[in-house]
Amino acid sequence: MELFTKALLLCVALALSNAAPQPPPGAAGRGRTRGLCENHRDRVRGTSPDGVPMIGAYMPQCDEDGQYRPQQCHGSTGYCWCVNRRGQEKPGTKTPPGTPSVECPQHDQRLKTPCEHHQDSVQTTTADGLPLAGVYVPRCDADGQYEPQQCHPSTGYCWCVDRRGQKKQETETPPGTPSVECPKHTDERPKTRCENHRDGLGTRPPGAMPAVGAFVPQCDPEGQYTPKQCHGSTGFCWCVDSRGQEKAGTKTPPGSSVQCADHGIPDRCSGIEFDAITPDEKGNTFFFKGGHIWKGFRGPALHASDFFKDMDEEHNIGRVDAAFRMHNPENPNAHDHVFFFLDDKVFSYYNQTLEAGYPKPIQEVFPGVPSQLDAAVECPKEECRTDSVLFFKGQDVHIFDIPTKTVKTKNWPHLPRCTSAVRWLEHYYCFNGNNFTRFHPVSGEVTGAYPKDARNYFMRCANFGHGMGYRTPKCSEMKLDAITTDDAGKSYLFAGPIYMRLDTKRDGLHAFPITRLWKEVRGGVDAVFSYTDKTYIIQGNQVYIYKGGAQYTLVEGYPKTLKEELGIEGRVDAAFVCPNENLVHVIQGQKLIDVDLTTTPRTIARDVPLPLSDIDAALCKTEGIYLFKGGQFYKYESPMILAAGRIAPLSQKITSEMMGCLD
Known part of the structure; x- marks a missing residue:
């Protein structure tokens, strides 16, 4: 029996020695944060208190930066498999001992997400490699994003978080009680310019303290810059515009005060005229006014560039004249793209990102269509005989045939001047001021009592409405x-x-x-x-x-x-x-x-x-x-x-x- 035990220990020792050489527990490169693999490895007790190897223990293999090697092997069983950068096994890659192993590709080199930064910044072991009790380590999904539900393994409490890892109010549940069902992050709005500024463009983990002396911008509940900004370390305060830019002559030293006027953010419930209205490829309807945008039928105005990248003065599209979503199933490279028009230029967006090569002259993409447009709206062939786009300028309607790239011009004097237009639920609407008129896309005919106030139908405003107060349920x-x-x-x-x-x-x-x-x-x-x-x-x-x-x-x-x-x-x-x-x-x-x-x-x-x-x-x-x-x-x-x-x-x-x- 003694001989068998010694032989078995010798086999285990040889198996462990064949694994990639590992630094001792607690060791990491000088001046860097310990990697996720190193923290994992340090939590594994590979030996007994007497220093004897423990049979069956899997020891993760880390590279020189403390990250998981693409291929992992179990020294005792001989199985090998591929992992992602989080150390999670890739399905279908595990091979048994004695068979050729799968060639594991190197991890992609994308930047770490805030959740991954947060996860890596948590110290889970002591300098001697012993586990630290009571430490909360956030859970990230396969894409490195915060999982909607987070739990503390030591206390047993669970709670919901937003996409930035911030705890949602009234969602925390104690151990032994049913946890709250946490919704996916898909319905949350993207970060605003102020929030990106404040959070260091996602490079600082949520909850981490900013550098001493750094200016941290103040954002309101909607993520917009507050009109008055103050430097916590110096005590200076100043006024900013809606883009966070300091207004000249407003900076005051500590002990003095400055009165800052609210930003000139439009309120669509006050009755305004939109520059453009269009749905995107996901069915979200956007309303445009100047450099501001409303997503959907409720909520405040936000900056257009918070949704559509590069839509700002720096890229010469701080506002739009017209917009529409392309309906062209025969051309998947254009179908569902959103086109914006400004002066004599056209901009093509998909997934809220400006397409390479744009902007282009309107005539290059839509020959025969004039510049300085008032409105535009798509019309599929089921409703306009052929896939078309209706471009409005004054009382003229330029009907662009998508397959042939030809234009026919009609005059519809019975319609008001359309400053924006939209196709919605198979009907067509022309907007002028804060009113709209429904029309037929082929004849321009108007049937029924129009115009009507848009606030009763296309937005949620106090003392307006027609939808029976319906709220989307869970x-x-x-x-x-x-x-x-x-x-x-x-x-x-x-x-x-x-x-x-x-x-x-x-x-x-x-x-x-x-x-x-x-x-x-x-x-x-x-x-x-x-x-x-x-x-x-x-x-x-x-x-x-x-x-x-x-x-x-x-x-x-x-x-x-x-x-x-x-x-x-x-x-x-x-x-x-x-x-x-x-x-x-x-x-x-x-x-x-x-x-x-x-x-x-x-x-x-x-x-x-x-x-x-x-x-x-x-x-x-x-x-x-x-x-x-x-x-x-x-x-x-x-x-x-x-x-x-x-x-x-x-x-x-x-x-x-x-x-x-x-x-």
Whole structure:
């Protein structure tokens, strides 16, 4: 036995000696911060208190800078694999002993993120290499960004953070209690110029103290420079403009005071005229005024360059004359790019970044289109016969044919002078002052009572509005009343007195009163389904049937009772029709009733129990049936499987991608 033990220890020692040579615990290059790999290695106890190697211990291999080597090997097992710069194994790279190992590429040389800087700056071991108890080390994802939820391993507390690693208020939970569901960072706005200035352009870890004597700019809650700035070390104060530039003659020494006027930031709720309006490739709508921008229909004005890089006076685009999002699916290099126009130049942006080679003369990109434009808006071929762009200048409209690059000019004197224009939810709007007019993109015809005040429709302002005060809910708090897709492919979600189009994500997702499309339906609905180009709306014991088309028209003689129309009675929870079927599947409580829509009077084809109850809404698509209940849904492959099922499938969470809610 003693001989076996000695032999085993000798094998382990030889295996460890074959690994790359490692500096002793606690050692690091002079004058640099210890690397993540070194901290990891120092936490591993490779030997017993007596100095004998511990069998099976994996010791990470670090390079001379204290970072993980691209290839890692386990000295005891002989397995090798590739890792990323965070030491995380790359899937599919592990090889067993005795086989050729995968050639591991060098780590990419991107700059460390704030989370990685923060992580590397935390001292997790003593000088002797022993672990330090009670130290919080932030968690970074594979891209080096802060994970939305952070936890302290010693205290057990967890909390949510923003993309900068800052704790969100009222999200911290103690150990042993359910943690708050932390949303992804995708909906957070990017850092403003002031925040980038204050945070050292992302090179200083969050929470780290600035250098002694350094000036730290003061930003307001929206991330903008406060009008008055003061140097904490010298005591001097001065006024700045909205770009953070000092105003001449305003600096005062310590002990003196200076009164700084608020920045001239526009307020769109005061009734202003926009320079341009355009959606981007993600469906976010941007409103432009001078060097300021509003993202979406609520929130304050921000600097345009906070969203669109290089959009400032230094790059000769401190403002815009017109803007539109290109619709050209045949040319993926231009489709969904956002084009800005200023004087005789055009700028092309994608993913909020200026495209190489721009700006260019307008005539080079859009031959025949004049300079000094007032507005522009895209028009796809489904609505303008060919993929086109409408350019407005005075009362003239220059219609640019994208495939042929030719221009036709029309005069629409019945429209006001369009200082901005936008296509939104398949409709076209011309803005002048704080009003807008809806028009037909081919004829310019205006139908209805216009102009209307934009503050009632395109922004959220006090004492204005039309959207029933709707607020986007969290996905976990979703409560649907109905959902359907008609024969034209239009998908609608119903919740309370509002509806939302789900198939228009390219223009964003927006809520409207149900009466906007279905004028006779007041209040909420119980169920909705589509069949043969008609929409059936069930409300209480009434059934409304609407003809499809450009507008929904109530069929003469309706509404009728449920008994008259479908041959059933009682409250309906949900209803759906599957593609190419003639049965409407009605859910009432914990039973499924199939009604044949080809017979008059209607006949019940099936009445079976369900393993689920309290269903809110249902939808049938080619890939299966979705039953919605609160913030979750259950999926079945077919009506037959739904009818035959006796055990409910596992529930899945509703996501923002499905419903436009907040994750």
